[in-house]
Amino acid sequence: MVRFFLNGDAVTIRDVSPETTLLEWLRGAGRCGTKEGCAEGDCGACTVAVLDVTASGRRWRAVDACLVLVPQLEGLSVVTVEGLARGAALHPAQQAVVERLGSQCGYCTPGVVMSLFEATYRSDVASSEARDDQICGNLCRCTGYRPIREALDDVAGLDPEDAFRAARAQAEAQPARAGAGARFAQPDTWDGLWAALARWPDARLVHGATDVGLEVTKQHRVFPAVVSLQALPELDALRDQGGGWSIGAGVRLSDLEAASAERLPVLARMLRYFGARQIKNRATVGGNLCNASPIGDLAPVFLALDATVLVRSARGDRRVPMDAFFVGYRKTALAPGEVLVAVEVPDPPPSARCAAYKVSKRRELDISAVSAAFRVEVVDGVVTGARLAFGGMAATPVRAFAAEAALVGAPWTPEGAAAAAAALSALSPIDDHRASAWYRSTVARNLLIGFAEEGEGPLPPRHAGTLAVGGAP
Amino acid sequence: MKQLVTLQINGEAQTSAVPPHWTLLEALRYGSGLTGSKQGCDKGDCGACTVLVDGQPQLACCSLAVTAQGKAVTTIEGVADARGPAAIQRAFDVCGALQCGFCQPGMILSASALLARDPDPSLEAIREALSGNLCRCTGYTRIYEAVALAARWLREPGDMRGEQANVMGPAAEGFSVVGAPLRKRDAIGKATGEVRFTDDLVLPRMLHGKFLRSPHAHARIVSIDTSAASALPGVFAVLVGSELTTSYGIIPWTPDETALAVGKVRYIGEAVAAVAAVDEDTAMKACRLITVTWDVLPPVLDPERALDADAPLVHEADPKGRALSSNLCKEVGLSFGDVDQALADAAVVIDDHWTYAGSTHAPIEPHCAIGSWDPDGRLTVWSSTQVGHYLHRELARVLGVAESAVRVIQPAVGGAFGGKSEPFDLEFAVAALSRKAGRPVKILYTREEVFYAHRGRHPMRFHFRIGADASGKITAVDNDILLDGGAYHSFGLVTAYYAGQLLSGPIDFGTYRFRSRRVYTNKPCNGPKRGHGSVQPRFPLETAVDEIAHRLGIDPIEMRRINALPERGGTTVNGQFVPSCGVRACLDAVEAASGWKERYASLPPGRGLGVATSMYISGTAYPIYPNDMPQSAVVLRGDRSGRITAFCGLNEIGQGSDSVIAWIVSEETGVPLSCIDVVSGDTDLCPVDLGAYSSRVTMMAGTAAKEAGERLGARMRDAVAAKLGVPPERMRRRTGFWFDGDDPERAVDHVTALRLAEAAAGMPLGEVGAFRTRKLGADYRGGTIGASPAYSATAHVVEVDVDRETGVVKIVGVWAAHDCGRAINPVTVRGQIEGSVYMGLSEALMEEMVHDGKGLLKATSLLDYRIMTSMDTPPIDAHIVESIDPVGPYGAKEAGEGPLHPAIPALANAIWHATGARMRTMPFTPERVLAAIRAVGTREQ
């Protein structure tokens, strides 16, 4: 059984399988305003808003209903496009789409409206980058986006005094989210988690479900059981610990992006080009690392920054260095019954220069052809330490040890980098329809040289405009 | 001790026992549960508790309940009625007259009392009436505006929402509607999620269907065993190809498809069987229980290989059963003038190969259809189609029933772009499954299935030769085109012609020859995508023209001016008559807006500008199946209530065609837009329109609407003239009125005008109008293909920034000018231009249908098949050029497809300008761009 609020009304659903997505349920229940365009998180037609409460605050978040597992909604409030207007009075997000003629065929419109809805209540969407990010997860095939973007500009940050603002203010700081069902558990204590895992040793762990959701909608997977980590305490916390930062496994990537802008810009830079807003509003750090994808975008950053992961099981805690975490194609060092609790990232030494890059065909909502993260320590123009990590260059995210060795002791110049880059040939990149091996190695090399070219001091974006390639100071 | 009190609350007698000290407010809130009336002070200071007692505003907190015995009390709960919120309530919302809303109930009742006694209150009167109602939030201005607006609405009834929402600016000179920036009719319904698309419809007892699709690109079906599937509980019908063998195809001469594969499959993803069950999961489970025995055949995937003598045959026989010996599905060869001589004489010749990648429409709504039979054996199919009429015909044929026994209804369609412009397996399957199961059946494609249904842009390979004289005049074009058709014919015959026939303007060639061959391969079938067949050859033409310009030292924009067709009455080298061509004005517009002259020579390395032009048809002269009936018709029904309903079979797919009809009818009759309904996309109710393709709707349905509107308008005019005693020629109209041109004070409103006309006719008002096919086109075989009543013209300038380390191209800006003849509504035209530009740039930069060596489509999701997000889409600066065409309604041509064409070559030309690399293969992915840059060696890598 799951209980949540839909457009202000309490909803109780009995006998819902853990593989039921919110989109499926909504449409089956006759709430057809929310559309299905792909059922895999790519189009945003199914966008709805969830009032999410985490250690980072309470906020309305736009999420893709096709990737939300219904039982995970326990205790939460959901708003769909049908819940916005008050009688004939449209919500500002709807009014703006109407005024700006942001709708042609109208199929993307409900999702667009809901992304605008999130923006209406955000206080951090002043920049044009943030606005681009806000709607890049809503594909529209008719309008060319200009009117949608204008509608967004109309409403971003309005935060009107209305029922939605009130609901956010009134949301409980610690909503009761523990849930259970026939093949489902969402424990809110660690002991509850160990009990659930003891009961179903084969259970699939899930957090944001942006990966697991795809297995459900695309491969029609039925799991022995699903255990959700969403209600566990402290998982969504960001903590300063002497000389470093501890990032909870459950921190939503959109929150991490905001928090790391100052604290760890190199990470923010990478997150800038990650998925789309709706995905980042659900996706977590733990999910990104534990799926162990060779093209997962956070792994290279954490590898370059020499991070350690904190792992917990009924038996206790242990720490695993990032370098030892990925043990094979889509395989991690986690033993059965273990969950990732946090990633601990030491502050880069003062002599370090860091950068992260993601190269893909599309600026947003794309899988990397190559991703890279570098941490190079330079003293008096000479490299004293180097950690060079790549995604897309092997079966797992990897460090380029040979190139690192070649770099240490060399002068930090484009020529020095070029010489070291020759050693990248030790890697054997993926060769597939997304990009050829030739392209991946050429770009990996060019990224390293380009990094060295950027020189000292605060960096402007590398090539004015080529934002698919983000450099970070 | 309580006392019995009877009150008439909101029209209903309620008797309750109340303590004698209760105020009316307490009795309402606690006794009757009517908490709408607010308590702000409980001592008569704020007015939040205002109710009407016998029609008079009264402070409910200040009167005892018992004193209201027997009186009529109106509270806020009684203001709205079954029709929805009252005018005053809507007005409050529209004017933004509320913030916290606590004062609103009292305000609204005070205002209602005022409006009841004074239909046209002055501002002073409004202030006076509301003086007892305190508001702490709004500053009152908006509240006063709201009361005034409500008063206006009450005096002039009409659709309040529509009226305030629709008009955003003045009409063109001499018109009352045409040329005005108007909102589309469905904007609000779309913004609230109320508009119903096909998958939003649910019928009682409806089943859900799923397909079993082929895992092989080419295989014979030896046998199919469906017994286990049929036996699965919850399954109501299973269908295989042999039950529905009548073949169909959008072109009547080439019906080579069947609803489900018969005998063999020709691409991975082709439907083999279909199941209807209680839900999708059960249907899917049943599909997995079907066993097919395959005889797997070698597939042919490459179009050149397909022409080899020993290539496997995709089709062994043609639709008539005659054996085929090759995969060549259509070959066209046409020649105009002595091309070889002209090439030999040319000062510059470019001779090279180009490759255009296949791309797909990817509408955000996946295809969906519902089939249902009524007890008398009539079939209704609801479908997300853009060609309801052709679907109607083919359904009847394939299912073996009379056309009169089929009704096709097209609900709102969530984007189509050519991807829903022929019948698909699901439409036949829902009909047949529903017939078998005796219950309605719905099928919704998964996104993956949308990719298999495809019918997207044909991949084309070109061997293109072009020559120019020293002055830059294009003297010869020779184009050898190979089209990869995929597994079926689709529109193939037309595509093969269009690839050559539509290229001959706005750049005028001295001589022209093309050969175009379309071949079958074992891949999902290609068809028409926005700019059918004519987008691809623009890529070689416009990039080669650019190259010639640079070789001759001519500015690329000037180069296009030198070669442009005349502005009025031009004829192309292949004999198509072009009544108007505004390409020069388009070039002027983009040249100025992009700062071309100042910037072209001085951009830093890595930055580049590129230009390109194009021309496109506004409908085709002839329908797909030859007949002498009109291509489009409109029936108007005038009602004495003051409304007009327009019936037209057109297919609204988001482009705004319903709105165009309403605007035209309003223009011609003076009936306000809020009083015009459009019924479209229903083959039972509407006269024919052939569908939303080849940019024909404004031209054809618009002409039909204009003709019908003129006729109905003439009747209204004559009837009013007779009433006023003035000659009909002196009558004039403006929105809502007919009046005497010499004495505008003598006017009759549109409601009266319709009544007078009905009285004069002595029968209900009905009128018809149509677009009839005129003879067009040149006098040779194929000379009518590409013949159109009018042609639009477009020019783009694109600016890029190319990262030379990664090959990533960022589009910095795009300026697009489009000659649409007359913009009946500039806002929707702009929407079409912007949407087209976006779509063209997207396919140029990242879209590609990629298959592996076995014919498996590699990108079947919107993540792997990349389409531009808002992030990649540059600011689009759209300009409208109005050449006022002599043929189209009010001079209108088209705007839905033409503006896409130049995007691709303009982008390629900009990449060249930025890097020196000439892109010959699409899309321009980072990998291709990086390779091209390295090949020219403009920079050490």
Ligand SMILES: Cc1cc2nc3c(=O)[nH]c(=O)nc-3n(C[C@H](O)[C@H](O)[C@H](O)COP(=O)(O)OP(=O)(O)OC[C@H]3O[C@@H](n4cnc5c(N)ncnc54)[C@H](O)[C@@H]3O)c2cc1C
């Ligand atoms: C449209 C779209 C775009 C995307 N774009 C990107 C992108 O640009 N870059 C990128 O790297 N990824 C991308 N992804 C992939 C995905 O969103 C991320 O990997 C995300 O971070 C996964 O987090 P999650 O919480 O949703 O994981 P879930 O789906 O909940 O879980 C993923 C896996 O991790 C396991 N897991 C989760 N949390 C824990 C834990 N604490 N301990 C142990 N195991 C755990 C689960 O069992 C599961 O196997 C995209 C996905 C989609 C649908």
Ligand code: FES
């Ligand atoms: S349906 Fe496309 S993102 Fe959910």
Ligand code: FES
């Ligand atoms: S309006 Fe059609 S997809 Fe956006």
Ligand code: FES
């Ligand atoms: S409650 Fe304030 S006047 Fe009645």
Ligand code: FES
């Ligand atoms: S709107 Fe708040 S008191 Fe009037």
